[in-house]
Structures are given as C-alpha cells and as structure tokens.
Amino acid sequence: MKSFKIQTLILISIAFMLGMSEFIIVGVLGDIADTFHVSIASVGLLTTIFAVIYAISTPILSLMVGEHRLNKVMLLIMSVFIFGNILSAIAPNFLVLTISRVITALVSGITISIAITFATYITPKEKRAWIVSWVFSGFSIASVFGVPTGTWLSNQVGWRVTFWIIAILTFLVMLAFNFALPHDLRQQKVEHFTDQFKILKDKQILLGILVPVLALGGVYVVYTYVTPMLTNSFGYSINFVTIYLVIYGIACLMSNQTAGRLASRNGLQRVFKYYVIQTIALLGVSVFYKMPVVDLVLIIILGFTIYLAGATTQLFYMHIAETRYPQALVLASSFNPIFSNVGIALGSFTGGLIVNSVGMPFLGLGGAIYTAILLIVLWILTHKFKN
Known part of the structure; x- marks a missing residue:
C-alpha cells in the first residue's frame, strides 16, 4: 500500500511539473516581454506555439514508442523536458526562448500519456478511474499552487528562476520514477497502426473533439492575458495577481472534480447549461471591463466552467472507440489532452489578434463567440445522435 501511494504521488508530480511548465507563461508574460523588449502579444504567442506542438507531436510520438520499455522511454523524454526548461532559463533572446518552448512541448504530451499508462498498469481495475483523475488533477494543482508561486518568484528574483526550479524538481521526480515504478512495462504491438486513424472519420468523433477545442479556446482568449489585464488595465499589484491566480486555480480544480460527477449520467446534456453560463461570463468580461471587481x-466563473466537459468527452471518445474502433483505443484516450491543447492554441492566438487589433476590452467578446459555437455543437450531439 505504501509503495502504491508513493507511485501515485510520483505520477501526480509528473503531471504537476508538466502543468507548471505549460501554464507558467501566463504568469510571467509581462516580465518576459520586458526582458526581451517584445510585445505582450508576442509572448502570449508562446502559449499558442506550445499547444500546437503538443497537439501535433503527441499522437506521432505515441506511435513511435512501439515495443520499447516504457520506463526507458519515460527517462528519455523527461530528460528532454528538463533540457527544454533549462534552455528557457538561460535563453539569451526571444528566439532561443521560443525554441526552448517547442522542445518542451514536443515531449509534454507523450509524457502524460505514458504516465497514465503506468497509472492504469499499477492500479486494480476498479480504481483506475480514480487514479487517472488524480493524475490529471496534477495540472489543476499546478494552477492552484505552482503558477501563482512561479509568478511571485518571477516578481521577486526574475522569471528565469521559475524555469530552473521546474528543471531541478523534474530531475528529482525522474529519479523517483526510475526507482519506484516498474521497469518491465511495454506497449502492445499494433500490426497496422494506420487503422487507428479510421476513428477520425466518425461524424460523432469529429463533432466531439470540438468540445474541448471550443471550451478551452473560449476561456483562453481571456486567460492568456489575465496577468497584464489585471496589472496594466485594472491597476492591481502583482501580489494581488498571485493571490487571485490561486483562487482561479482552485476554481479549475473544482471544475475537474465536478466534471467527474457530471459524466456519470447524460454528461453532454448536463454540461450544456454550464456553457451557457460560460458564454454569458465571457460576454460580461467585455461588457463590464470598466468595472474590474465584476x-x-x-x-x-470561467475557471470553474473550463474543464466541466473533460470527463464526459473522454468517456464519449472511449465508448465510440470500444464499440466501433477497438483498434484505436489508445489514440482515443489521447483525444481530450490533444484537443484541449488545440483549444488553448486557438484561444491564445485569437487573444493575441484581439489585443493587437482592437485591445483587451474585446477579449471576452472573442471568447464568447467560441463558446456560442460550442453550444451548437453540444445541441447537435445530444439531439441528432442517439448514443
């Protein structure tokens, strides 16, 4: 039991470090912009680049793993992850920083996929949903504690220190992983791996993958620029922003926990009303821009609604894969993180366009357009299909 708890903690820690590395840019946007004398929108584009590379590389690297021992694969990709964060810490210019983020993004998706594989391997079948949800919660924990702490550290001693800390802690987690997790786990061989992609021709899947894209895309139009919004536009101190990001992270953690309960029965129908609320909240961000407290x-509210469809869509993808495309189970299990990152890329890119063209007050309106489309998608999925 003690060994299982330690193994679980290590896997959660891996997700935490991945979340820290991905989300920290949101907290240090202004500091990086000042260091390299670039616009805030240019730094915000790093979030877009990270998410796009993450989404593209994850399925490709998953197929390349083959029959290699997953322990060795994990040690290799975590080493690359550490290198990417060290390169971020020492980047002499914005181009090198961008390259470092590409390197880090390349291995982030496959890292969490393998972590989930280990989680299901070490856990009894009846507890697998529990441990998988906790491993994914590592990302939310990073939002609650990691990103605000990184933001505060950046203000105190510089943004580079945050990447050094991520690299050092990840190295320690990697050592613990090698010591505590099994060394004999391998992926089963797939004879014709191209058959897996047939699932992407399914109409329900094509609609279903739009749910995380639009849900996260709408929120990230605003969230990518929340730090400069609070400091530059609203005049709040960085200390206040740090505390506020903790509260936002707690809302995200509650979103993950609530998502599991919503997914238990008719999840797609039950989340609809929450995305109506999300759409209204996004519109409100623009309408009440001159009323910072509102x-x-x-x-x-956006933080609470952002992940509510996560568990539902994951079960949705897996159900279709199990009944129609059993050869694509592994690919289907990666849809939620992949297309969540597509949404992050879409939202942060859209936010950058809005900031550069019409200004921050219009960010909420841009996000609301995406969630309004999401409502249409959810309606079609729940009314036009009978699964």
Missing part, C-alpha cells in the same frame, strides 16, 4: 468574479 470582471474578477466573471473570470473565476
């Missing part, structure tokens, strides 16, 4: 509340 916007503070609305952004917390």
Whole structure:
C-alpha cells in the first residue's frame, strides 16, 4: 500500500511539473516581454506555439514508442523536458526562448500519456478511474499552487528562476520514477497502426473533439492575458495577481472534480447549461471591463466552467472507440489532452489578434463567440445522435 501511494504521488508530480511548465507563461508574460523588449502579444504567442506542438507531436510520438520499455522511454523524454526548461532559463533572446518552448512541448504530451499508462498498469481495475483523475488533477494543482508561486518568484528574483526550479524538481521526480515504478512495462504491438486513424472519420468523433477545442479556446482568449489585464488595465499589484491566480486555480480544480460527477449520467446534456453560463461570463468580461471587481468574479466563473466537459468527452471518445474502433483505443484516450491543447492554441492566438487589433476590452467578446459555437455543437450531439 505504501509503495502504491508513493507511485501515485510520483505520477501526480509528473503531471504537476508538466502543468507548471505549460501554464507558467501566463504568469510571467509581462516580465518576459520586458526582458526581451517584445510585445505582450508576442509572448502570449508562446502559449499558442506550445499547444500546437503538443497537439501535433503527441499522437506521432505515441506511435513511435512501439515495443520499447516504457520506463526507458519515460527517462528519455523527461530528460528532454528538463533540457527544454533549462534552455528557457538561460535563453539569451526571444528566439532561443521560443525554441526552448517547442522542445518542451514536443515531449509534454507523450509524457502524460505514458504516465497514465503506468497509472492504469499499477492500479486494480476498479480504481483506475480514480487514479487517472488524480493524475490529471496534477495540472489543476499546478494552477492552484505552482503558477501563482512561479509568478511571485518571477516578481521577486526574475522569471528565469521559475524555469530552473521546474528543471531541478523534474530531475528529482525522474529519479523517483526510475526507482519506484516498474521497469518491465511495454506497449502492445499494433500490426497496422494506420487503422487507428479510421476513428477520425466518425461524424460523432469529429463533432466531439470540438468540445474541448471550443471550451478551452473560449476561456483562453481571456486567460492568456489575465496577468497584464489585471496589472496594466485594472491597476492591481502583482501580489494581488498571485493571490487571485490561486483562487482561479482552485476554481479549475473544482471544475475537474465536478466534471467527474457530471459524466456519470447524460454528461453532454448536463454540461450544456454550464456553457451557457460560460458564454454569458465571457460576454460580461467585455461588457463590464470598466468595472474590474465584476470582471474578477466573471473570470473565476470561467475557471470553474473550463474543464466541466473533460470527463464526459473522454468517456464519449472511449465508448465510440470500444464499440466501433477497438483498434484505436489508445489514440482515443489521447483525444481530450490533444484537443484541449488545440483549444488553448486557438484561444491564445485569437487573444493575441484581439489585443493587437482592437485591445483587451474585446477579449471576452472573442471568447464568447467560441463558446456560442460550442453550444451548437453540444445541441447537435445530444439531439441528432442517439448514443
């Protein structure tokens, strides 16, 4: 039992470090912009680049793993992850920083996929949903504690220190992983791996993958620029922003926990009303932009709604794969993180366009367009299909 708890903690820690590395840019946008004398929108584009590379590389690297021992694969990709964060810490210019983020993004998706594989391997079948949900919660924990702490550290001693800390802690987690997790786990051989992609021709899947894209895309139009919004536009101190990001992270953690309960029965129908609320909240961010206190509340609402469809869509993909495309189970299990990152890329890119063209007050309106489309997608999925 003690060994299982330690193994679980290590896997959660891996997700935490991945979340820290991905989300920390949101907290240090302004500091990086000042260091390299580039616009805030240019730094915000790093979030877009990271998410796009993450989404593209994950399925490709998953297929390349083959029959290699997953322990060795994990040690290799975590080493690359550490190198990417060290390169971020020492980047002499914005181009090198961008390259470092590409390197880190390349291996982040396959890292969490393998972590989930280990989680299901070491856990009895009846507890697998529990451990998988906790491993994914590592990302939310990073939002609650990691990103605000990184933001505060950046303000105190510089943003580079945050990447050094991520690299050092990841090295320690890697050592613990090698010591505590099994060394004999391998992926089963797939004879014709191209058959897996047939699932992407399924109409329900094509609609279903739009759910995380639009849900996260709408929120990330605003969230990518939340730090400069609170400091530059609303005049709040960085200390206040740090505390606020903790509260936002708690809302995200509650979103993950609530998602599991919503997914238990008719999940797609049950989440619909919450995305109506998300759409209204996004519109409100623009409408009440000159009333900062109102916007503070609305952004917390966005944090609570952002992940509510996560568990539902994951079960949705897996059900279709099990019944129609059993050869694509592994690919289907990666859809939620992949297309969540597509949404992050879409949202952060859209936010950058809005900031550069019409200004931050219009960010909420841009996000609301995506969630309005999401409502249409959810309606079609729940009314036009009978699964």
